Amino acid sequence: MTSLNNVLSLPRPLGDGLLLRRAASADTEAVADLNGRILADPDESPQILADWTRDLMSGRHPTTAVEDFIVVEDTHTGQIVSSMVLIPQVWRYEDIPFGVGRPELVVTDPAYRRRGLVRAIFEAIHTLSASQGHSVQGITGIPWFYRQFGYEYALPLGGARHLNLTDVPDLKDGESEPFQIRPANAADIPILMELYERQCAGRLVTTQIDENRWHYDLNGHSQDSIQKLCVNCILNSEGRVIGYYSTSAHPWHERLIVWEVVVAEGISLHAVLPTVTRALKMQAQAYQPQAGIEPKPITTLRFSLGLEHPVYETLAAKLGPFQKPYAWYIRVADLPGFIRHIAPVLEKRLAGSVMSGYSGELKISFFRDGLRLAFEQGRLVEAVHWSPPDSDHHWDGAEFPPLVFLQLLFGHRSLDELCYAFPDCYADEEPTLLLKALFPKRVSLVFPLG
Structure with a gap:
């Protein structure tokens, strides 16, 4: 645990007597009380959130342990004032499994809000998730809030x-x-x-x-x-x-x-x-x-x-x-790495399309950064970060507002739907054919394991 704490840079003082650290078993009742008291709806019993918290911290959960909670303690009072847990799971992109970290039970006592505590916890949670080999993080959360931390709505959630x-x-x-x-x-x-x-x-x-x-x-x-x-x-x-x-x-x-x-x-x-x-x-x-x-x-x-x-x-x-449906918030920190991981699916799609056997490059701009995919005879040979041109002269490729590409990657929206919804989403003729072949709109079924 000590070596991982070093990776996470924990424990870490946040000022005003606040300490960011990983939870311990002794914190269970304090964290359970905080979650039940703050997160339960008015017509819900706080116990349904408190007992979920206790289960996650009990050592009986198949993927989550007490050390997967990151908390903020007010050292003046010993009170836990903010908390979040990472719930590891495995999803599949068609038949290719990939690790996912699900941040959950995101909570701050109202008296301690607007001090950047959640942002500090997210930094630790994302590092913890990466240390466990997760290529994706997914959140089922309140509107807009998690966009601040690099998330985009990219998979359907519910529908009833x-x-x-x-x-x-x-x-x-x-x-x-x-x-x-x-x-x-x-x-x-x-x-x-x-x-x-x-x-x-x-x-x-x-x-x-x-x-x-x-x-x-x-x-x-x-x-x-x-x-x-x-x-x-x-x-x-x-x-x-x-x-x-x-x-x-x-x-x-x-x-x-x-x-x-x-x-x-x-x-x-x-x-x-x-x-x-x-x-x-x-x-x-x-x-x-x-x-x-x-x-x-x-x-x-x-x-x-x-x-x-x-x-x-x-x-x-x-x-x-x-x-x-509502939607999952999705974060992919290493987009080229994830593309390489799902390459067999992309190559199969390409082989069944009008672009079968394609050799060449697909350059995708996210304005401040970008992605370059290189193919040889229908095989993905390179997926790397790419810097789009500084000037506004025309170049043969595609453009997406930051993070919007995730909607295409996970089949949540089609290229045509994104180009209609976002005036700054664009693709030239050949990139259009490639993007439609590689990333068609598809239905997903993702259960939020808790």
Whole structure:
């Protein structure tokens, strides 16, 4: 830990008796109290944030430890006044895995705000993330704020449609459920992993969820943590698992959030959904809030299944209007390095395009800096930082406002959409063909592991 502290330049005085340092186990209750007190919504129990914090600091989490928290201590009082955690995970760009650090639980006591504490913590968090081999950082956070720290909205987050509980079909008299529902357990993990990969198929960026993470999601979260999931298996008449669905254990604004609904190949989702929605309705009606929270009946199922999902099509007549997704903030500190990492995907795309076998350069300006990609017979042979010309004379290439290129890289927006939205986004004829071949718009499915 000492050598890493040296890399992070921690502990480090920030002035006025404030000390930036990595957390220790003794800080757990102070950090949990700070997160619960400041981050909980008015209609939420502080315990759901506090228990999540305790879980992350407990040593039981599959990727996160107490040392992944960076805190600011007021040494005059011993109080923890600002904090953030890095939650490591692995995502995939098509079939290429890459390390991701997720900064979370970003908090500062109101009495200590506007002193640059979050910026100081971010510097340490980014260094910590790089030390763990992460090429990308991703945040699910409040509007605009994280743009200050090198982040750009570049992947969809959420997207949902709603089903009123009153529209869930009842069983007819004398009818029995054609499918059965039961809680998932550790023995189900192999089939759950197989089904999870089925829903990832065809998506550009996906979250890699290994066996350890499945064990944790089934049995590791504290009961009152905001991250607690309910995972249920769908069984056919023979008792075989043919699908699963997952929900948040705790509702959000009188809505039960459904994160996943997956069935095996050859199984009719249309046939399964009536049983699933009835089980979800029973779950919603049985929910009891934490002590001290006013009970409010859950009235709606929120199918938060992303930009597109077969459930939206199957239940279209009963669902409310589509609620467009928010977005992940994404940061890529070494853009050329990431491009080189995903080169096999880019080369495959190029080979299947009108630019197959291309030899030459693609120069991309971000105005203050840029990126140069060199190809030989369709192979990426170089991806490096590049300085665009100082003058405003024409050159054959492409231009993007700073960080906007990340939207193209991660398939969030097409080149045409970016050129329409940003007057300072431009590409010449050949660069246009290359960019459209290399970076098409694609749907992603990225779960924020916490």
